[in-house]
Amino acid sequence: MIPLRHFPSSISFRVFAPRTLATRHRPRSTLWYRMASTTNTSNWGLKDPTLIKMQGYIDGKWVDANGGETILVTNPATEEELGTVPEMGPEETEVAIAAAAKAFQTWGKTTAKYRHDILIKFFRLMQEHHDDLARIITLENGKTLAEAKGENVYSASFLEWFAEEAVRTYGEQVPSPLSNVRNVVIKQPVGVVSILTPWNFPSAMITRKLGAALAAGCTAVIKPPPETPFSALALAELSRRAGVPDGVINMVTTQKNVQEVGREMCESKVVRKVSFTGSTPVAKSLYRMSASTLKKMSIEAGGNSPFIVFDDADIENAVEGAILCKFRGSGQTCVCANRIYVQSSVYADFASRLAEKVATFKVGNGLDETTTHGPLIHDRAVSKVVRHVDDAVALGASVLVGGHSPDTTQTKRIGSFYPPTVLSDVPITAALNREETFGPIAALIKFDTEEQVIAMANDSDVGLAGYFFSRDVGRVWRVAEALEVGMVGTNTGLISNASIPFGGVKQSGLGREGGHSGIEEYLNQKLIAFGGL
Structure with missing residues (x-):
């Protein structure tokens, strides 16, 4: 086990200056009905390249936009052009x-x-x-x-x-x-x-x-x-x-x-x-x-999902649950843990174990078999993550793993990447406690009592999902019923499948x-x- 304070403030990833938007418009033929795109799709590496369609689909026909404009779509890992689709209206x-x-x-x-x-x-x-x-x-x-x-x-x-x-x-x-x-x-x-x-x-x-x-x-x-x-x-x-x-x-x-x-x-x-x-x-x-x-x-x-770890939880199971819940899709899911509350007596142990696991992640192109986490969708997403980390650190949070240093933020490199990051001692006033980050930041917040953490977890205008780890049966029922969310994961970080009702309360939807x-x-x-x- 690596002690809590012995983690480096960053790992070997860089944050890159925003580039142009991942999509732009190009003129295209005004021909309305075309049965197939002439764009070469062989570089996609598909067994069936006819699955790639670069036109809209209306009334059983593949169609272009009336005005002929198109949207350029690029790979967020490589910035390479994938193709175009019509700019319809x-x-x-x-x-x-x-x-x-x-x-x-x-x-x-x-x-x-x-x-x-x-x-x-x-x-x-x-x-x-x-x-x-x-x-x-x-x-x-x-x-x-x-x-x-x-x-x-x-x-x-x-x-x-x-x-x-x-x-x-x-x-x-x-x-x-x-x-x-x-x-x-x-x-x-x-x-x-x-x-x-x-x-x-x-x-x-x-x-x-x-x-x-x-x-x-x-x-x-x-x-x-x-x-x-x-x-x-x-x-x-x-x-x-x-x-x-x-x-x-x-x-x-x-x-x-x-x-x-x-x-x-x-x-x-x-x-x-x-x-x-x-x-x-x-x-x-x-x-x-x-x-x-x-x-x-x-x-x-x-969403702004709370993830709670009580002192009677199986800590290793809670760490695995946090990784599944927080870092799936590089943190870009609506049910990701956004605020991770850990009870004081197990805080250091949980933080140490989580940071140790996160330090082993490899960020890169999703097609590389050794990659554990791909890029964010575009540089605007990276900018939001950077803002949340900067804000939390300015308010007193510590970077256990990941993050960035000011002297590397302007370094240019291909791809919208940000390293999986663990922050400790995040104050409740930090922006990421009010806003959904949609990025790979695990923000750890200390709490003392069940009543206190329920109040903090429910202090949000949205209520999509919530998670907590505890082996006390009575507490499981109390907390599950008290959380103001549409879905609760108890001792698990994965909750969605086709057979369950998916949705939230408050301003998370209808x-x-x-x-x-x-x-x-x-x-x-x-x-x-x-x-x-």
Whole structure:
């Protein structure tokens, strides 16, 4: 065991000055319908390069933007150009919504068994192309290939889960107080759905929504993030191969016109539901837009997850849980531990063990088998991490491992990298206690009593996930019930799978994704009262 104070203030990684944005616009042919991109995809290293699509997907056709503009997408680890996708706008979005509305007239009337079978075909295609789909995720997102493979398995599982849920959308008969009336409740798809997703899970955040929508009988217009569009477009290609009819799934890519596209997706009277995963400020904006037509909403917004280690915990297990929870995806997940509270009597032991483990991490290109953690998505993300570390240190925190030195912050090197970092003695006034870092910083905060740490953990406007480690059964129940979050992990750092309801409370969002309740978000209940019997 390495003593707490014997760690170097930094390890052998550098922080780099911000470069230009990872995406930019280029002119492109104004030809509207083109069946395939002419861009060479052989350098992607895929077994099936036809999975790479560099156009939007509307009404079963691969399409360019009306104005011909494109978005350049680069690899965050190497800054190499991956390709381009169309810079679409509200006009193309309106066309996509109209296509979805037309397709809903038939898709919404299909049997649950029919939709089940197509979703299973879709699921099996994702399994068949597992390696290629994972490689696409790594190339555009930066996460390690091992994590990308894990995401593809997780992503595909939602198609399998909701395929089975499709045939279990039961209605009910409700006893009537009148002898000549029978009350029957049926469930019907809401209609056209707008889906807006983030870059941190470029595949799974789509299937978690799309699987439920398709299973319910809805059609969809999807806006994937400009940083990671190729995973989304590969899913569109596989859905076509699985037999999903034209217009049921549509994808509109944009960066410059994101506000206009988002407004069209939320304010259109044709769209009956909006599902969004992303930051709380953007969620509020979309909520306001959708209010004009009183749409159904599913929102999974920001988090600021507390992670608590009590003095009766298995410390080694807690360290492993913190590593899984904090550093997965280089800290770029909405359920990452953002504030790590450790009881005073075990604080030094936990900090020492955690820093010792983190010091062994290797940051680099996600395609390198020796890499444990890839880059952040872009330099703006690096800048936020740097700001949080600088702020915490200025307020009295110590860097146990990772971090940076002022004389290296301006050194230029390819890639948006930041070293996994452990900070000790972080004051509660630090910015990272109020803001979601979305980066590889483990911020350790000391506490003394159960009551004190619950108050600190709940001192947040958001409440997505929370974690704690304890072997006291009574404490497990007390703390789990007291934490103001939508999901709690007790003695585990991993909580999400297709069979559980995923979502938060307070300003972390509305509704739930996954689980048996996930499909309900895409269904309306209808009462049919049979009288005159």
